Amino acid sequence: MKKFAETPEAVIEVSIKKRSRSVGDRPRAFSLSVSSPSLECLGLADHPGYKEPKDEAGIKAWNKEWRAYNKLELKIQRTGFNDEVSEIISEAIGRKIDLVNAQFSRYAGCSCPCSPGFILRDEDKKRIKEPYNTTYSIWITIHLKAAENKALLTDKLAHTAKELAENEAGVEVLRDRLVEDLPIETLEEVVKEMKASIHRQKHFVEIIDATEAILAKL
Numbered sequence: 001m002k003k004f005a006e007t008p009e010a011v012i013e014v015s016i017k018k019r020s021r022s023v024g025d026r027p028r029a030f031s032l033s034v035s036s037p038s039l040e041c042l043g044l045a046d047h048p049g050y051k052e053p054k055d056e057a058g059i060k061a062w063n064k065e066w067r068a069y070n071k072l073e074l075k076i077q078r079t080g081f082n083d084e085v086s087e088i089i090s091e092a093i094g095r096k097i098d099l100v101n102a103q104f105s106r107y108a109g110c111s112c113p114c115s116p117g118f119i120l121r122d123e124d125k126k127r128i129k130e131p132y133n134t135t136y137s138i139w140i141t142i143h144l145k146a147a148e149n150k151a152l153l154t155d156k157l158a159h160t161a162k163e164l165a166e167n168e169a170g171v172e173v174l175r176d177r178l179v180e181d182l183p184i185e186t187l188e189e190v191v192k193e194m195k196a197s198i199h200r201q202k203h204f205v206e207i208i209d210a211t212e213a214i215l216a217k218l
Contacts, residue, residue, distance in 0.1 A: 031108040036142040164204040
């Protein structure tokens with residue numbers, strides 16, 4: 001399921017998927033993953049980098065930079081937290097949630113800090129657990145109306161269109177090879193490569209359609 005909401009600053013894309021829970025996979029609290037434009041691309045902050053300094057003073061300064069960077073990043077992500085988005089998610093999962101009460105956690109989606117996100121809570125600020133037999137993937141993507149973000153999306157559209165054209169040319173070359181008198185092993189490789197190219201082609205088209213739809217809303 002995919003729906004859109006809007007604020008004065010952004011268009012919010014809400015994507016929710018549900019699947020059967022794997023055997024042995026315990027129910028966990030509902031969590032929300034958020035994607036937003038990088039602060040560097042928006043010209044709001046420089047990335048602190050991942051290489052930890054060796055001296056103690058450098059580490060303290062580096063940690064301070066990261067805290068400031070994360071604080072600003074979370075501020076942008078929370079621009080997508082409004083009543084309309086809360087209602088979309090509530091209807092999809094069948095539980096009333098209030099994004100105002102969502103709490104950021106580095107361990108939202110996993111026991112290690114590989115899947116940071118927001119723990120969803122109800123109007124009484126209580127955590128909401130997933131059903132026993134179903135798990136949900138809940139994502140929101142923040143598309144800022146800022147000129148810098150429009151430029152980023154326009155560049156992405158042009159780049160993907162170029163990749164699509166190059167892939168289509170490759171498919172035509174492979175199609176021509178199919179009519180050649182090739183050894184069976186070579187023919188199988190050509191067919192395999194062609195299937196992969198056609199899959200990539202569909203992926204590029206999906207990205208282009210989605211990006212054009214967002215640009216039309218900004």
